[in-house]
Amino acid sequence: MESWDVRSLQVEPHHPQVLHTDAHSRAITIDLPEGESLQDHQTHESAWLLVADGEVEVDGGGETTSAGPGFLAHFGENERREVRARSHARVVMILTPWPGEGHPSHRG
Numbered sequence: 001m002e003s004w005d006v007r008s009l010q011v012e013p014h015h016p017q018v019l020h021t022d023a024h025s026r027a028i029t030i031d032l033p034e035g036e037s038l039q040d041h042q043t044h045e046s047a048w049l050l051v052a053d054g055e056v057e058v059d060g061g062g063e064t065t066s067a068g069p070g071f072l073a074h075f076g077e078n079e080r081r082e083v084r085a086r087s088h089a090r091v092v093m094i095l096t097p098w099p100g101e102g103h104p105s106h107r108g
Helices: none
Strands: 017-021 026-032 037-041 046-053 056-060 063-067 072-075 081-085 089-096
Touching (some): 026 037, 056 072
Antiparallel strands (some): 026 089, 056 063
16 A cells, blocks of 8 residues: 655646556646646547645636645646646545556657
8 A cells, every 4th residue: 555645745847747557547646836726738538637735726517626635626637627726735646447558658
């Protein structure tokens, strides 16, 4: 078993920390200072977003949601999203399957 106390990890803003990667998934924790965002983006993989700490606003699937600790959202492959920190926030993204079809690591 691998486990993490995501709220106590030393993660610097602008330096996401990969918690786990295997042939099926990747888990990343991201520190977002108040007012900053994961700008509008998409991934080749399906993405799960968990808010571990702080308050965020999530735009995805044509709707905007305010969210705090414990909020969990799922985005389909290539679905666009944006996450904005309303206060200093810590989020975890889990990407699966890793790497997804079309990911740059598959080119060559």
